[in-house]
Amino acid sequence: MEENSIFAREKLLHARKLLVDQLPSEIYEIIIDKIRPILIVKFTKSIIVHILYNNFDEYSYQINFSKKKFDRIRYDNYDDKWDVISNPHHMHPRNEKSPIKSPMVGNPEKDMLILVKVLKKLF
Known part of the structure; x- marks a missing residue:
């Protein structure tokens, strides 16, 4: 495993x-x-969260509610094509393709606190 992958895995374990x-x-x-x-x-409420970090300082946090297209909330910084103030960080709201600004920055220490608040509202 290369050094950056180890760093990504450490972020994942911390999250x-x-x-x-x-x-x-x-x-x-x-x-x-x-x-x-x-x-x-x-989660017990049939919610599934996928958290990914890679070796390019990219991340995604996706809250899946079902297998229906766009039945999810997604935070990521994989592309910078979206015209949002927090670019490249953005959030795709549930049932929408186009994103809005995101409070996430790819730091598990900060981001997981935000994600926990979002999840608690869903339980």
């Missing part, structure tokens, strides 16, 4: 710890992909 500390009774299963730095957290 996992923060979620477990804040939402212990709502989490029903946690899966960490052994090949790619992806964390999948399944």
Whole structure:
């Protein structure tokens, strides 16, 4: 595993710890992909969260409600084509393709606190 991948995995493990500390009774299963730095957290309310960090300082946090297209909330910085004030960071609201500004920055220490607040409103 290359050094940047290790750094991405460390961010992922830190995000996992923060979620477990804040939402212990709502989490029903946690899966960490052994090949790619992806964390999948399944919650008791049938909500599934995917957290990904890569070796290019990119991230995504996606809250899935169902398998229907756009039935999700997604925060990421994978592209800078969106005209939002927080570019390249942006949020795709539930049931919408176009994004809005995002409070996320790719730092698990800050972002997981925001994600926990969002998730608590959904439970």
